[in-house]
Amino acid sequence: MSFTLAIVGRPNVGKSTLFNRLVGKKLALVDDQPGVTRDLREGAARLGDLRFTAIDTAGLEDAKDESLQGRMRALTERAVEMADICLFMIDARTGVTATDIELAQILRRKSGHVILAANKAEGQAGEEGFFEAYKLGLGEPLRLSGEHGEGMDELYHVLRPLAQEFAHENFEPETDVDISDEVDEDGEAAIIPDDRPIQIAVVGRPNAGKSTLINKIIGEERLLTGPEAGITRDAISVNADWDGRKFRIFDTAGMRKKAKVQEKLEKLSVSDGLRAVKFAEVVVVLLDVAIPFEQQDLRIADLAEREGRAVVVAVNKWDTEDDKSQKLNELREAFERLLPQLRGAPMVTVSAKTGKGLDRLHKAILSAYAVWNTRISTGRLNRWLDDQVTSHPPPAPSGRRIKLRYMTQVKTRPPTFVIFCSLPDKLPESYRRFLVNGLRSSFDMPGTPIRIFFRAGKNPFAAKAKKRKIH
Numbered sequence: 308m309s310f311t312l313a314i315v316g317r318p319n320v321g322k323s324t325l326f327n328r329l330v331g332k333k334l335a336l337v338d339d340q341p342g343v344t345r346d347l348r349e350g351a352a353r354l355g356d357l358r359f360t361a362i363d364t365a366g367l368e369d370a371k372d373e374s375l376q377g378r379m380r381a382l383t384e385r386a387v388e389m390a391d392i393c394l395f396m397i398d399a400r401t402g403v404t405a406t407d408i409e410l411a412q413i414l415r416r417k418s419g420h421v422i423l424a425a426n427k428a429e430g431q432a433g434e435e436g437f438f439e440a441y442k443l444g445l446g447e448p449l450r451l452s453g454e455h456g457e458g459m460d461e462l463y464h465v466l467r468p469l470a471q472e473f474a475h476e477n478f479e480p481e482t483d484v485d486i487s488d489e490v491d492e493d494g495e496a497a498i499i500p501d502d503r504p505i506q507i508a509v510v511g512r513p514n515a516g517k518s519t520l521i522n523k524i525i526g527e528e529r530l531l532t533g534p535e536a537g538i539t540r541d542a543i544s545v546n547a548d549w550d551g552r553k554f555r556i557f558d559t560a561g562m563r564k565k566a567k568v569q570e571k572l573e574k575l576s577v578s579d580g581l582r583a584v585k586f587a588e589v590v591v592v593l594l595d596v597a598i599p600f601e602q603q604d605l606r607i608a609d610l611a612e613r614e615g616r617a618v619v620v621a622v623n624k625w626d627t628e629d630d631k632s633q634k635l636n637e638l639r640e641a642f643e644r645l646l647p648q649l650r651g652a653p654m655v656t657v658s659a660k661t662g663k664g665l666d667r668l669h670k671a672i673l674s675a676y677a678v679w680n681t682r683i684s685t686g687r688l689n690r691w692l693d694d695q696v697t698s699h700p701p702p703a704p705s706g707r708r709i710k711l712r713y714m715t716q717v718k719t720r721p722p723t724f725v726i727f728c729s730l731p732d733k734l735p736e737s738y739r740r741f742l743v744n745g746l747r748s749s750f751d752m753p754g755t756p757i758r759i760f761f762r763a764g765k766n767p768f769a770a771k772a773k774k775r776k777i778h
Contacts, residue, residue: 318366325453399433651753
């Protein structure tokens, strides 16, 4: 990447729409309602042969206090100072406003390179606003339509000479990463390099402290926080070097009960959070110590397990708890009782506000990630299977004995196994659970999702093994 481009302007001028066009994905939520974007979102953008980092920002408003709007403004001003180039957007259909004039003055002070763009300028409706933009004193404005892709060629020609100036930079933001199994040519799991970021999604109900926790981990006020519930609206990813290990951490919108999610924007936010869970490798379910394990917390943890992600449960606001010993016993009992499918998963107590317990959380995440990547040799698996069948034979429906002939691990992330047997459709769910629990215990795989599939037939590799023996 050669430079960073921050897209700034008043709320609802079309910043996120242009951002999505530049990165080629619908990463940022877009809605007619003003003020949808609240955090900074980075993406790998391209325009012709230019490759750069685009930063979508919250709408700048006339607020400088500690209100939500004031904190959003401070975060955006920080992005202006960080970025190499600022693309200042106005709404050509609305024309230049008093806020636009004030923002132009801020950009003159804080940014070395400002490009002025009159967005929504397609057709006659934006003609007057386009010419009015000249009075901002930022040079000739670009006529753009982020929604329809008009003016992209003009933007390219303005950015091109600036790109050469910043060619020495080399920053590669990563927006989304495929987490499909990495295997070698023999189908065996490849070793995951230590320098590849572990992808974490922090999920939970509104106001559980997700953004505060991530800010404490990365050591800077990167994400918007505050006492208001539901500040975060879309899944934001940030890169972090946490105690010598690289992470990409997704902050997600708080997930409420489905019946309470009525507004279109909140539905988009929740669906964006669910998408982050699917892209994560480890899901940190963040609970509020005052109201842990509510129905929605259980649904979120169950979702992560069903998606096959490693799960760590973190209980936040531990600094506010008086009787810590008794509370910890209650939490552990509730965890075992309410989430039996995650039995053995790490549960840690933290304080996002003070940072206490982050070392335990770091260790728990690495442990869950290691278990999630577990691979067991076929020989060990079949010796184990023989022992299980001998000590606890499968049922015999209608007097017909089910034979479990052969077992192999077909993938990791999460550990997934196939057992070849007779009458696979007759094996009850209780026997599958017995085998899953046995795998957890025998091969030290607490908490991680384990998948077992039953297939009809004999050992599919027997002929190949026999052939090798002959040769």
